[in-house]
Amino acid sequence: MFHKEGQKIILFTFIITVALIIAAQYLIGLVWLRYAVQLLVLVVLILILQFFRNPKRPVTPDFDKILAPVDGKVVVIEEVEETEYFNEKRRQVSIFMSPLNVHVTRYAASGTVKFSKYHPGKYLVAWHPKSSTENERTTVVLNTPKFGDILYRQIAGALARRIVNYAKEGENVTQGTDAGFIKFGSRVDVFLPLESKITVEIGQKVIGAKTTIAEV
Structure with a gap:
């Protein structure tokens, strides 16, 4: 579950990630460099998702x-x-x-x-x-x-x-x-x-x- 404040950033990052992975597949001839670029953009996406995570934490209010x-x-x-x-x-x-x-x-x-x-x-x-x-x-x-x-x-x-x-x-x-x-x-x-x-x-x-x- 992700926080609503991150929805636009997550969507934008996901679109850019997909675009760069596809572009790298066709534009980068060196196999190792292509994989490196694709891995890098995936890591950035994972970091963004990790930052905006919003775990559910039920609380029984305690005034004390x-x-x-x-x-x-x-x-x-x-x-x-x-x-x-x-x-x-x-x-x-x-x-x-x-x-x-x-x-x-x-x-x-x-x-x-x-x-x-x-x-x-x-x-x-x-x-x-x-x-x-x-x-x-x-x-x-x-x-x-x-x-x-x-x-x-x-x-x-x-x-x-x-x-x-x-x-x-x-x-x-x-x-x-x-x-x-x-x-x-x-x-x-x-x-x-x-x-x-x-x-x-x-x-x-x-x-x-x-x-x-x-x-x-």
């Missing part, structure tokens, strides 16, 4: 837990001053996604969308300290039953050029459902209340809508 919003590796766990919305200290958990990870963003908790804003910006590498405040990004705040307000931020990486955010202010959302997509490498920061119990460690690999990253 915050789930990982994306697949990837935990790169930051620290107490920080969140300055865009809260203007107070929060517990930050950041997850880095490589191009090989599933790039679907899923709601980490059930609740009501209180704030949703897009910020144009730079394309620093996703692990750069300033990427959270200077890169292209979206900021979403959810009001949840047990954690109160939590904030998550989709951040574009060096390769990303488009962030898709489905969160709309006033909308009620369900934990684990589709919240958006980031194309080609990125990071997501989650800002939680200080009293939240963090259940992951630096370097740990997490699965979106499966791994619990915090509890009440």
Whole structure:
């Protein structure tokens, strides 16, 4: 199953792949070179399909837990001053996604969308300290039953050029459902209340809508 945000890219890549394979068959005389070109375009198609995959992950909402919003590796766990919305200290958990990870963003908790804003910006590498405040990004705040307000931020990486955010202010959302997509490498920061119990460690690999990253 593939994400809807990749449908046009997948179709375009498939057409180009077929065209190049046929062209190589008739235009390239050297057998080894023909096979090399055909193999290369097939690999590109497979990589595109792999990037836009959207595995089904049924979730039974749990108000006592915050789930990982994306697949990837935990790169930051620290107490920080969140300055865009809260203007107070929060517990930050950041997850880095490589191009090989599933790039679907899923709601980490059930609740009501209180704030949703897009910020144009730079394309620093996703692990750069300033990427959270200077890169292209979206900021979403959810009001949840047990954690109160939590904030998550989709951040574009060096390769990303488009962030898709489905969160709309006033909308009620369900934990684990589709919240958006980031194309080609990125990071997501989650800002939680200080009293939240963090259940992951630096370097740990997490699965979106499966791994619990915090509890009440």
